[in-house]
Amino acid sequence: MASDESAPEATTARIEVDGVAMVQLLGPQDRLLRMLEKQHPSVDVLVRGNEITLTGAAGDVRAAAALVDELVAMTRAGHALGPADVVQSARILDHDGPRPSEVLGEAILSTRGRVIRPKTLGQKAYVDAIEENTIVFGIGPAGTGKTYLAMAKAVQALQRKEVERIILTRPAVEAGERLGFLPGTLTDKIDPYLRPLYDALNEMMDPEIVPRLMASGTIEVAPLAYMRGRTLNDSFVVLDEAQNTTPEQMKMFLTRLGFGTKMVVTGDITQMDLPQGASGLRVVTRVLDDIDDIHFARLTSDDVVRHTLVGRIVDAYSEYDEKRTAARAEREEAAEFANRAERRAGMRPGPRDRMPRRGRS
Ligand SMILES: Nc1ncnc2c1ncn2[C@@H]1O[C@H](COP(=O)(O)OP(=O)(O)OP(=O)(O)O)[C@@H](O)[C@H]1O
Known part of the structure; x- marks a missing residue:
């Protein structure tokens, strides 16, 4: 509960924290408190017992108090806060829309003593879209x-018995389609390409269960070429690194959709490994633009949950790419203009060009 005491130059808000251990709210060695101060550097934060006092300009104090209230609500709901939660909560409060505790509070999976949750607004929208649609494209930068x-949504769906199987696939650009796999030797050959999917699975499930589920076919990790000719029923299918599919592969994949199946296609259009030709992911954004039950979720540098520098690296590259694209467009326009001028200079006007256009059909 916050109370205001207005002074001419500064406002003070006092927040009594009930029902929450202060160490959970402020973090070990006050790490979360330091993070809180970083979000609102102009506000003085004082903690005494279970009371937090915020002093500073009225608007800043109000924003800091809203942040504290949200952090208290999340802690009270059993959310073990980390520094990223403080940063993201401050960002979410900057937008009109859902409250941080609504965005960051959803538990997708509890696994190995950890809870997997969305960590940003964009991630929450993506997770909600997966819940609500049959086919979802998750498009955005690395990390x-x-x-x-x-x-995580696939494992959740399996645990809730909404699907019978999980299928994880990637276009194996360098080897998959060219080497020609034999089922018996699949694991040996595909490891480097599918390794990240195994690793993520092992983070989300008891690592002892994973091989068992794979042996029984409940979880299948296979190159995209293995989907050809099949109908995928009652499954949760994830196609990863979809920027490396050809348009034909993408169509082949999407048309495998069977009853009771959900598909999530992930990719980063700026990270294509294909030597040449169009990306299936780029094409599909134009082809399936406006179909009910198919959703395109766009993630941005704001949703990067790796080191905060990664977000800035992503932005810097986007700016560089935009400049290059603009420069290329300018060059093409200049060349086209020069071409046209040359054509005009080289061509004597014909009789049709001198004739008035009106009346021609
Ligand atoms: N909500 C989250 N909770 C916990 N960890 C997360 C979350 N989101 C991302 N991560 C971490 O960030 C890492 C990168 O995520 P992921 O591999 O899904 O990124 P990506 O967008 O698919 O990027 P890439 O194109 O590089 O694969 C994950 O391995 C995971 O450790």
Whole structure:
């Protein structure tokens, strides 16, 4: 509960924290408190017992108090807060829309003593879209949790018995389609490409269960070429690194959809490994733009949950790419203009060009 005492130059808000251990709220060695101060550097934060006093300009104090209230609500709901939660909560409060505790509070999976939750607004929208649609495309830069959250939703669906199987697939650009796999030797050959999917699975499930579920076919990790000719029923299917599919592969994959199946396709259009030609992911965004039950979730540098520098690296590259694209468009336009001028200079006007256009059909 916060109370205001207005002074001419500064406002003070006092927040009594009930029902929450202060160490959970402020973190070991006050790490979360330091993070809180970083979000609102102009506000003085004083903690005495279970009372937090915030002093500073009225607007800043109000924002800091709203942040504290949200952190208290999340802690009270059993959310073990980390520094990223403080940063993300402050960001979410900057937007009109759902409250941080609504965005960051959803538990997708509890596994090995950890709870997997969305960590940003974009991740929450992505997870909600997966819940609500049959086919979801998660498109955005590296490190935004596209694969991780798709897999968490897959494991959740299996645990809730909404599906019978999980299928994880990737286009194996360098080997998969060219080597020609034999089922018996699959694991040996595909490991390097599918390794990240195994690793994420092992983070989300008891590592002892994973081989058992794979042996029984409940979980299948296979190159995209293995989907050809099949109908995928009662499954949760994740196609990862979809920027490396050709348009034909993407169509082949999407048309495998059977009853009771959900598909999540993840990719980053800026990270294509294909030597040439169009990306199936780029094409599909235009082809399936406006179909009910198919959703395109866009993640951005704001959703990067790796080191905060990764978000800035992503932005810097986007800016560089935009400049290059603009420069290329300018060059093409100049060349086209020069071409046209040359054509005009080289061509004597014909009789049709001198004739008035009106009346021609
Ligand atoms: N909500 C989350 N909770 C916990 N960890 C997360 C979350 N989102 C992402 N991560 C972490 O970030 C890492 C990167 O996520 P992920 O591999 O899904 O990114 P991506 O968007 O698919 O990027 P890439 O294109 O590089 O694969 C994951 O391995 C995971 O450790």
